[in-house]
Amino acid sequence: MFGLQQQMSLCTITKVLALLLLVASADAHGYGHEYGDDDGSDTLVDFYTNDCPAARSIVQLTLKAAIQNDKGLAAALLRLHFHDCFVRGCDASVLLDSTPSNVAEKDSLANKNSIRGFETIDAIKSAVEAVCPGVVSCADILALAARDSVIEIGGPAWEVSSGRRDGLVSSSFESLVNLPPPFADLTTLVNMFAAKGLTEKEMVILSGSHTIGITHCGVIQNRLYNSTGPGGVDPTLDAAYAAKLKVQCPFGTGAGNVIPMDPKNGGAKFDSNYFSNVLANKGIFTSDAALITSSVSRAFVQVEASGPKKPFFDDFAAAMVKMSNIDVIRAPAGEVRRNCRVSN
Numbered sequence: 001m002f003g004l005q006q007q008m009s010l011c012t013i014t015k016v017l018a019l020l021l022l023v024a025s026a027d028a029h030g031y032g033h034e035y036g037d038d039d040g041s042d043t044l045v046d047f048y049t050n051d052c053p054a055a056r057s058i059v060q061l062t063l064k065a066a067i068q069n070d071k072g073l074a075a076a077l078l079r080l081h082f083h084d085c086f087v088r089g090c091d092a093s094v095l096l097d098s099t100p101s102n103v104a105e106k107d108s109l110a111n112k113n114s115i116r117g118f119e120t121i122d123a124i125k126s127a128v129e130a131v132c133p134g135v136v137s138c139a140d141i142l143a144l145a146a147r148d149s150v151i152e153i154g155g156p157a158w159e160v161s162s163g164r165r166d167g168l169v170s171s172s173f174e175s176l177v178n179l180p181p182p183f184a185d186l187t188t189l190v191n192m193f194a195a196k197g198l199t200e201k202e203m204v205i206l207s208g209s210h211t212i213g214i215t216h217c218g219v220i221q222n223r224l225y226n227s228t229g230p231g232g233v234d235p236t237l238d239a240a241y242a243a244k245l246k247v248q249c250p251f252g253t254g255a256g257n258v259i260p261m262d263p264k265n266g267g268a269k270f271d272s273n274y275f276s277n278v279l280a281n282k283g284i285f286t287s288d289a290a291l292i293t294s295s296v297s298r299a300f301v302q303v304e305a306s307g308p309k310k311p312f313f314d315d316f317a318a319a320m321v322k323m324s325n326i327d328v329i330r331a332p333a334g335e336v337r338r339n340c341r342v343s344n
């Protein structure tokens, strides 16, 4: 999370960027675009070529500045996009704040005190709005930010089509029903991804995202202290790794404690380590360990573990393109929010 000082410097950087880009692109397009009046006729990849040619660079530059302050943001933004796409499609419903009459996705048990990166999305949105108001949806910003985040920490690039519109609804209940829990077994995982049009192989590949980022100790307490093996350890977890995790996450550890999900490099670099970890019984969640509980999914894990980049990077890029297009809303449905946290 950002401290006040970091937020202020990020704010200054984004304002400067926005101004620079405003000057650079002022002649390239007309302003005064009404919120949500796009007819959706542009081609998908080049959706903003006419209306906001600077959009993609603004996202990339604002994000770069944010990640320079805090490398962990890359993981946060990748996960935010996943949690958005799995609930009502990639429509930025995860960004909406709760209201007195509605508990939003971000406040559900599956997300609260866990998903993060909202301030960075706000900063990107402000920078984009300063240059071309009312054109670029929060859902597109999330998709672009996830892709650019992965690139920033050494991962693969993929093409992000644009033209997603922002949804009007966000429900905490829907998060609980649609997001896979860390204690899920293989059948549950396969079914939950299939419900989103993703194959078992794509589920395995996308789980490779756990090569970056952190988890809260609370999530793995059951595996370390309350399971069926000696000392309450889950017998499917490597014993030496479990002992190390117990030191990092003592019994009853409060919600504040976090640890990297990749024990090899601290979760700061995008690589295929996740798959070799899983094969060595060092997958951190039950859902990670589940990937080697059938010969079919185990074979997928083995293929992805076979090199530092190939075939994982190409496979991950292709699976992300598919995930980024789950149940996308197109004009005239939905809207382009002015502020990603509230409907217009």
Ligand code: HEM
Residues within 6 Å of the ligand: 072, 074, 075, 076, 078, 079, 082, 113, 114, 115, 116, 180, 181, 182, 183, 184, 189, 203, 206, 207, 209, 210, 212, 213, 214, 215, 216, 217, 219, 285, 287
């Ligand atoms: C297969 C089912 C999945 C389950 C059960 C799962 C569960 C989790 C859990 C419990 C955490 C730790 C949260 C915390 O302690 O705050 C986490 C972190 C993370 N997940 Fe997943 N996840 C899954 C798939 C995915 C997918 C498909 C992606 C991306 C495409 C992803 C990206 C991430 C990232 C990047 C983090 C680190 C977040 C951070 O550092 O803030 N996960 N996941």
